[in-house]
Amino acid sequence: MQIQIKKTDSPKLKPDETHLGFGIHFTDHMLNMDYTVDRGWHHPRIEPYGPFVLNPATMVLHYGQGIFEGLKAYRTDSGDIQLFRPRENFERLAKSAQLLCMPPIDVDQALEAMRTLLRIEQDWVPREPGTSLYIRPTMIATDPFLGVRASHTYRFFIILSPVGAYYPQGFNPVKILVTREHVRTVRGGLGCAKTMANYAASLLAGQKAEQEGYTQVLWLDGIEQKYVEEVGSMNIFFVIDDELITPMLNGSILSGITRKSVLQLARRWGIPATERRISIDEVIDANRSGKLTEVFGSGTAAVISPVSELKYEDNILSVGDGKVGPVAQRLFDTLTGIQYGRGKDEFGWTEPAL
Numbered sequence: 098m099q100i101q102i103k104k105t106d107s108p109k110l111k112p113d114e115t116h117l118g119f120g121i122h123f124t125d126h127m128l129n130m131d132y133t134v135d136r137g138w139h140h141p142r143i144e145p146y147g148p149f150v151l152n153p154a155t156m157v158l159h160y161g162q163g164i165f166e167g168l169k170a171y172r173t174d175s176g177d178i179q180l181f182r183p184r185e186n187f188e189r190l191a192k193s194a195q196l197l198c199m200p201p202i203d204v205d206q207a208l209e210a211m212r213t214l215l216r217i218e219q220d221w222v223p224r225e226p227g228t229s230l231y232i233r234p235t236m237i238a239t240d241p242f243l244g245v246r247a248s249h250t251y252r253f254f255i256i257l258s259p260v261g262a263y264y265p266q267g268f269n270p271v272k273i274l275v276t277r278e279h280v281r282t283v284r285g286g287l288g289c290a291k292t293m294a295n296y297a298a299s300l301l302a303g304q305k306a307e308q309e310g311y312t313q314v315l316w317l318d319g320i321e322q323k324y325v326e327e328v329g330s331m332n333i334f335f336v337i338d339d340e341l342i343t344p345m346l347n348g349s350i351l352s353g354i355t356r357k358s359v360l361q362l363a364r365r366w367g368i369p370a371t372e373r374r375i376s377i378d379e380v381i382d383a384n385r386s387g388k389l390t391e392v393f394g395s396g397t398a399a400v401i402s403p404v405s406e407l408k409y410e411d412n413i414l415s416v417g418d419g420k421v422g423p424v425a426q427r428l429f430d431t432l433t434g435i436q437y438g439r440g441k442d443e444f445g446w447t448e449p450a451l
């Protein structure tokens with residue numbers, strides 16, 4: 098693959114690494130690539146980061162035919178840069194593409210394009226503890242057309258953002274509101290794809306949760322509103338009676354790469370780790386009987402996000418005395434240890450970025 102490179106004449110000042118926030122700052126360059134039916138994916142190019150000029154009829158703006166990924170490049174203590182299971186992100190992008198009737202990108206080509214961009218932007222990978230360079234590969238429908246059908250043309254792009262913690266609370270436990278009023282997705286819908294619509298569907302409930310003093314929403318299934326699915330934009334885990342439980346992948350839950358890593362680590366440590374349906378009633382009962390010791394979310398952005406309180410209708414469930422539980426702590430330390438190259442990578446999850 099021949100990637101054309103055009104460098105910027107006016108590099109930006111790098112932001113203060115101690116106050117990065119999440120998704121606020123963007124690097125000097127981005128990758129763009131186009132798809133047409135005749136040529137397939139073509140013309141990969143790295144260009145100065147900048148706005149798109151889009152026809153107002155561009156399909157993604159109307160019907161949301163768009164998918165994305167999120168992964169990170171980590172700076173190790175020796176100054177090297179590494180990635181965590183990057184192939185899996187591009188494999189998932191291909192699966193999301195299939196669900197949204199979009200043309201998949203060859204995983205090796207996408208990885209090569211991302212690495213070329215990272216080589217150019219390597220100085221943007223921050224060095225402060227807890228920071229990283231968030232990588233956002235995105236694919237959008239670009240036909241200027243208002244009929245409802247799959248587009249015939251697409252744009253793929255990758256942008257990069259130096260980031261700190263996703264939640265302002267960092268690794269401190271958060272309070273979560275269980276909603277029955279809203280659902281994120283339904284079985285047979287797009288829940289297992291990383292597509293824009295799922296995040297749009299989460300906004301109103303998230304806003305209401307915030308107004309009530311909660312950080313995020315816990316999503317129940319879209320059919321019976323009985324079974325737990327996800328938390329905010331993350332997968333969810335419970336520790337009940339020393340067993341780690343997460344909802345099984347049922348078509349409406351995103352197959353998180355951190356989720357998979359959590360299950361693999363727990364099993365390696367001899368912690369029983371189960372993927373099954375878990376109802377909110379079971380969670381409440383386990384809390385009442387003192388068997389629910391931990392609840393936490395998992396995702397690329399926040400890694401592990403412990404939950405200290407769940408509110409469900411009139412029930413307020415305090416979890417683990419408001420402190421980070423031992424399983425969440427061990428997972429956070431181990432995962433970040435591997436990601437930043439400080440801990441042993443027994444599973445071979447990391448690879449050099451450049």
Ligand code: COI
Pocket residue numbers: 167330331395396397398399
């Ligand atoms: C993640 O946990 O990585 C997410 O999915 C959040 C992202 C959409 C910002």
